[in-house]
Amino acid sequence: SAVISQKPSRDICQRGTSLTIQCQVDSQVTMMFWYRQQPGQSLTLIATANQGSEATYESGFVIDKFPISRPNLTFSTLTVSNMSPEDSSIYLCSVDRSQETQYFGPGTRLLVL
Amino acid sequence: QQQVKQSPQSLIVQKGGISIINCAYENTAFDYFPWYQQFPGKGPALLIAIRPDVSEKKEGRFTISFNKSAKQFSLHIMDSQPGDSATYFCAASGYGGATNKLIFGTGTLLAVQP
Numbered sequence: 001s002a003v004i005s006q007k008p009s010r011d012i013c014q015r016g017t018s019l020t021i022q023c024q025v026d027s028q029v030t031m032m033f034w035y036r037q038q039p040g041q042s043l044t045l046i047a048t049a050n051q052g053s054e055a056t057y058e059s060g061f062v063i064d065k066f067p068i069s070r071p072n073l074t075f076s077t078l079t080v081s082n083m084s085p086e087d088s089s090i091y092l093c094s095v096d097r098s099q100e101t102q103y104f105g106p107g108t109r110l111l112v113l
Numbered sequence: 114q115q116q117v118k119q120s121p122q123s124l125i126v127q128k129g130g131i132s133i134i135n136c137a138y139e140n141t142a143f144d145y146f147p148w149y150q151q152f153p154g155k156g157p158a159l160l161i162a163i164r165p166d167v168s169e170k171k172e173g174r175f176t177i178s179f180n181k182s183a184k185q186f187s188l189h190i191m192d193s194q195p196g197d198s199a200t201y202f203c204a205a206s207g208y209g210g211a212t213n214k215l216i217f218g219t220g221t222l223l224a225v226q227p
Contacts, residue, residue, distance in 0.1 A: 033214070042217045042220050043202065044217075045214045048214065092157075094156075101147055101159050102159075103159065104149075104157045104158070105156050106155060106156045107156045109154075
């Protein structure tokens with residue numbers, strides 16, 4: 001398995017501001033993923049982040065809105081930019097440790113007022 | 114074609130009973146099918162996973178049944194306990210497993226009554 005931490009665990013933000021979410025893994029991993037889980041809904045992949053290359057975004061998600069950094073093999077950040085109430089969600093990072101499965105962090109609960 | 118359909122949306126089971134959650138997919142390129150369990154306020158945790166070369170996989174009280182021809186798979190929770198009350202997600206990925214993006218089902222909220 002993998003031990004994954006996320007910061008902050010939750011936040012309340014004002015419309016128009018930006019929030020950067022951090023994801024830290026206890027060991028080096030090649031691929032990190034960012035998901036969004038809207039209240040009571042399923043998980044939707046935002047982007048895949050590999051170290052040393054630009055993130056790959058899924059349909060409906062753009063870099064200007066969700067810039068991602070991956071400076072090394074144990075860390076990544078996701079920024080939610082120019083937030084609106086529709087961005088209120090749980091944001092989760094996950095890692096692929098053994099090419100067998102993805103392990104998820106505890107999530108960041110974001111409320112935009 | 115990339116969707117994974119999950120049912121039921123919610124499920125109430127008595128303690129000691131069998132909980133059954135079903136999923137169906139269209140993309141025959143999927144070759145990895147995990148189930149995740151999520152408690153309120155927590156991230157999803159891998160419960161059990163299967164590849165299409167077997168029809169069943171059992172781990173403790175949890176069993177995945179897989180029907181490749183029907184493109185369906187299901188999770189069975191035997192002797193369900195109140196501690197099993199959580200949201201369960203099926204998922205699928207292709208081209209070598211979890212190194213690719215997981216497509217999640219819509220989730221099933223399970224309540225096990227004491």
